[in-house]
Amino acid sequence: MNFFSYKDGIYSAEDVPLDRLAEEVGTPFYCYSSATLERHYRIFSQALPADSLIAFSVKANGNLGVLKTLGRMGAGADVVSGGELKKARAAGIAADKIVFSGVGKTKEEMQLALAEGIFQFNVESEPELDALNAVALAMGKQAPVTLRINPDVDAKTHAKITTGTSETKFGIPFAHAREAYGTAAKLKGIAIVGIDVHIGSQITDLAPFEAAFRRVGELAQTLRADGHAITRLDLGGGLGVPYIEDNQPPPDPAAYGAMVTRVTKGLDCRLIFEPGRLIAANAGVLVTRVIYVKRGDAKTFLIVDAGMNDLIRPALYDSHHEIVPLREPVPGADRVTYDVVGPVCETSDLFAGARALPELKPGDLVAIQSAGAYGAVMASSYNARPPAAEVLVRGPEWAIVRARLTHEQLIAQDHIPDWLVG
Numbered sequence: 001m002n003f004f005s006y007k008d009g010i011y012s013a014e015d016v017p018l019d020r021l022a023e024e025v026g027t028p029f030y031c032y033s034s035a036t037l038e039r040h041y042r043i044f045s046q047a048l049p050a051d052s053l054i055a056f057s058v059k060a061n062g063n064l065g066v067l068k069t070l071g072r073m074g075a076g077a078d079v080v081s082g083g084e085l086k087k088a089r090a091a092g093i094a095a096d097k098i099v100f101s102g103v104g105k106t107k108e109e110m111q112l113a114l115a116e117g118i119f120q121f122n123v124e125s126e127p128e129l130d131a132l133n134a135v136a137l138a139m140g141k142q143a144p145v146t147l148r149i150n151p152d153v154d155a156k157t158h159a160k161i162t163t164g165t166s167e168t169k170f171g172i173p174f175a176h177a178r179e180a181y182g183t184a185a186k187l188k189g190i191a192i193v194g195i196d197v198h199i200g201s202q203i204t205d206l207a208p209f210e211a212a213f214r215r216v217g218e219l220a221q222t223l224r225a226d227g228h229a230i231t232r233l234d235l236g237g238g239l240g241v242p243y244i245e246d247n248q249p250p251p252d253p254a255a256y257g258a259m260v261t262r263v264t265k266g267l268d269c270r271l272i273f274e275p276g277r278l279i280a281a282n283a284g285v286l287v288t289r290v291i292y293v294k295r296g297d298a299k300t301f302l303i304v305d306a307g308m309n310d311l312i313r314p315a316l317y318d319s320h321h322e323i324v325p326l327r328e329p330v331p332g333a334d335r336v337t338y339d340v341v342g343p344v345c346e347t348s349d350l351f352a353g354a355r356a357l358p359e360l361k362p363g364d365l366v367a368i369q370s371a372g373a374y375g376a377v378m379a380s381s382y383n384a385r386p387p388a389a390e391v392l393v394r395g396p397e398w399a400i401v402r403a404r405l406t407h408e409q410l411i412a413q414d415h416i417p418d419w420l421v422g
């Protein structure tokens, strides 16, 4: 459930009509709903053991306004770069609620994270373990570490967001886990604290999660028998969300929580979760204006002012996003089949193919739904297009939480070398 709906005939975020925001902010813009972020966080956290750490995956939506909203609810952060670590801190999230994931942490990022005193490093390889050990020893510190184990479970999701099979770059193969923990235990700069797993994203079935968590549970027992102090299990993120209202819904957080509780029963570990999409996807929309309606021989194109540089998911993952007109259609209104496309000079700049929508005219506004996760964070300025602005709504209030760059600001990022001046 989310807090976007028609009010007095206009699609609104909580109490704010989105056409008014379009007038004030210009299009395209992302709009996030605080009440939706809070609701999703609350429902997820209530489904899990009370002492769990819920570390919001900053890569899903790193806007400071969003991070601060969640931080105030008690969320920690799962970061995958030094930049995300600094953003989480800038949003007021305590270092001891931050976990650091990712396959390519640099020594500088490790230094930063150790200096901040983060909760744990999720280490993904033996070379990374050696590097972290060296950095920690040089700083006179010990790094709290889980090893990310690749359980070789197929999450049955889109190939580009599957991470838990032996074909992907993520984690340490399950069969090598004992050896890797043995190596880690000998390193004085490393303090083993637990096990980490993350098998992918937009997972809509509990079975792959359960298979992965069972393997982690068994491994915890084996590692304890080997003498390691396993006190934490980081179970990653990945719970899917409905992108289409009337589709088979993904498992609800309560069912996920019940499964987790059952599978981890008796292990006596603190649990850590890294949800991203579940919290943020349906808490955001991308509002865009129709520029032209172009009738081709085979198709009718709705050309809008947002492009793949603003929202790349359809091009990258073939993802489905529902599209709704901001002006509420009259019941039973005729539908027209459109290809909804952006202005970017790429054939893949397509938000929706053959989509039946009420008839739209140039100047009309539409909202592309489920755009709150992996939307603005992946934006670029391809085609010298300033990425969409971002707005956060809270009840009747709203604020621009990231302004659109002007063309001049965008151009000022480039520098002409001396030898070309004059």
Ligand SMILES: *Cc1c(COP(=O)(O)O)cnc(C)c1O
Pocket: 057, 059, 060, 078, 101, 102, 198, 200, 201, 202, 236, 237, 238, 239, 274, 275, 276, 277, 278, 373
């Ligand atoms: C991307 C990612 C997440 C978040 O995944 P969602 O599907 O958005 O919940 C969590 N943990 C790690 C390690 C990730 O890479």
